[in-house]
Amino acid sequence: MNFAWHLLNGSKLSRRSASSACRRSFTSQRVMMSRHTNAKRIAGLDKNVWVAFTSVAADPSIVNLGQGYPDIPPPSYVKEALAKAASVDRMNQYTRGFGHPSLVKALSQVYGKVCGRQIDPFKDILVTVGGYGSLFSTMQALVEEGDEVIIIEPFFDCYVPMVRMAGGQPVLIPLRPKPGKIPTSSTDWYLDPDELSRKFNSRTKAIIINTPNNPIGKVFTKDELQVIADLCIKHDTLCFSDEVYEWLVYKGHQHVKIATLPGMWDRTITIGSAGKTFSVTGWKLGWSIGPEHLMKHLQTVMQNSLYTCPTPLQEAVAQGFLLNYEMMGRPECYFSALAEELEGKRDRLAAILQEAGMTPVVPEGGYFMLVDVTPLGQDLSLMAEDEAYDYKFVKWMIKEKKLAAIPVTAFVGEDSTKHFEKYIRLCFIKQDSTLEAAGNILKNWRRV
């Protein structure tokens, strides 16, 4: 895969000297060469697991546990809030670039309460096009050539290309299963503190964490976050904390915000998502929250990239937050209610996989589950492509079994492929009928 190549061979040549060398050699040819060549920043970034797999799974006859979006409806009050917002004239025109006032105020209320600190709605918050847009604004604002960014494997796949596009160098460190046992839970995966500490050096600009983690579902404990925080403080690095699944944490576990640890607020950008919070991934609204001295740079990127996010959608999300703010901590609050509903689905999917003879990795949070497909003993030697086992397996499974999942090696670098290629990722924020249909396919695996 192209991005892995770049990872291993990360260009040490300065772009300036390379381009002027090219210019000297090819001046006469350049006039004839097409000018339609792309900028260097996108070299090697064209491959994308979603572009590859989502069109395949768009076939309605396929049971889709692949891409991470709900096939269950969002709460009706959220849809109603949008319809209501769109009926107000002013809501169909541009709003404040860095975030619609009612939304940033609601976010500042909710997260101020959660973090136990005052958050300035206008200076400490930026509303973006999804969590994705927040990650992009963060990288463009704060990462450049010469910077190293530590990324924990498995990682949401966009982190590496975004760091690369910003000119930075990704430095990977894998979560490892605890020695001596087969992982049955996301708690069985850990980060080795010594290994982590060796990844930090004077070029380290930031570390990206994702908790709850996609795809494993690990929820980092306070102690684990403290290890990371200590290193950030020691090496004076930033922390980009992707917390889009923050409300989806299951019984016995607690979501901890690394920004709330001592010394961390001033160096952390925390990312959230309306899509994941309210089951409206198609609304594409997210936010970054952090100290003004960092956020102002993200705001600069925003004002030079897309300027402002859609108004009625922001208004509706604001209404959704205000409603749930009143109910926070109570079972009626959507954040708790959704987690409870998903815990049931999580357990149902785990049982389905166990019945089919496999060992699922039960997640502490998020809406994905990893499962080792080795017990199915599927012979794929006839598939000619030179790809990791999980890629071949998923492609074969979509075609032959009409069940879609996502290969986990999409979320790791080249070196870690061999440790993860027996896993596939299943999404369980799906209707019960979808999960049951998946169960039937798996139960009848050996039947042709």
Next chain:
Amino acid sequence: MSRKVHSSRTEGVDKNVWVEFTQLAADYKAVNLGQGFPDFSPPEFIREAFCDALKGGPAMHQYTRAFGHPPLVKILAKFFGRIVGHEIDPLEDILVTVGAYQALFCAFQALIDEEDEVIIVEPFFDCYQPMVVMAGGKPVYIPLRPREGRAVLSSGDWVLSPEELASKVTPRTKAIVINTPNNPLGKVYKLEELQMIADLCIKHDLLCFSDEVYEWLTYDGAKHVKIASLPGMRERTITVGSAGKSFSATGWKVGWAIGSRDVIKHLKIIHQNSIYHCATAAQEAVARGFEREYEVFGAPDSYFQQLPAMLHNKRQKLATCLQSVGLNPIMPEGGYFMIADISSVKVDLNDESNKVESRDFRFVKWLIKEKGLATIPVSAFYSPEHGKEFDKYIRFCFVKEDSTLKAAEDILKKWSQRE
């Protein structure tokens, strides 16, 4: 943190005229003819389309195809294919973006590298310059100039000098950015003018980024011409459009880039590594809007006929009002805006502390604070090197309710009576 944290690409692109002036307009509760958005509602049929989309089942609230919702790219391909007279592939030749703004961003990021030069025609929508800079490129400016030797009453009287334009091309030139109808001037480039630019693009193998967000808004019989439809231009032009401007729904932030697949594919890579998807329901609504417009294209029913007809009158009203108070408007052939020459206005701007800013900036601030009327200084749309030549103009947006235009008129009348 003790070290420098921000990336170099954010340096020098942090100032923004909108942030400053919209804040000022809000603070003084000014009658706002500044920022370019309608203060009337989008047409009924498009609002209904949005409501229908919201009720359209769970898929409307979840991710759609990243490069553009299928119904939207299909109708855009059909709609614009009919206009340009050749097939547009909905999946390969179109990228849907968060407003035309993001389409421009993708174009610059995808195609402009360090040391690439980009020719920008002045006055320009202010984001082009920081976008070129953020992509590592170098902006090279060429101003439209009022024609010599006769009264300059219309945007059509502002022209490019072909010799001057040709002199701006160097071996490093990668692209030229044009905006027609133009913001802020309102110029609608004629076929001959676009041909001149096209000839240069073909001769030097340049790309052309054509910002056509105001494409339906032409007045007095002026015709919008798509440079991509000129021979030899299809393969090298990215045409940018906007649902916000087409349907008076700027807050929906749906736009698109249309071009040949070999160029659009690069924009897709930026898109998939930056925001990835655009909101589904808004795209569905825009698709339905275009489907409706496809059927009534050219007919009186068409919003793309009705909106320019409505704005034609508002444009006239504003021009008359400005003339009556001694501000000299340049009649725009297209778009949302009108610029007016403030040279004959004699006021004490009362801002001894601020001699640094250009005259139009100082005047606009004075107008907001003292008269409660918000406009935008035109030198904001010029490069530093040419700003001084053009700091006698301010920009008015006339895409406003009649009551707003009347309120502005009252302010101006009252002011001129006092002098």
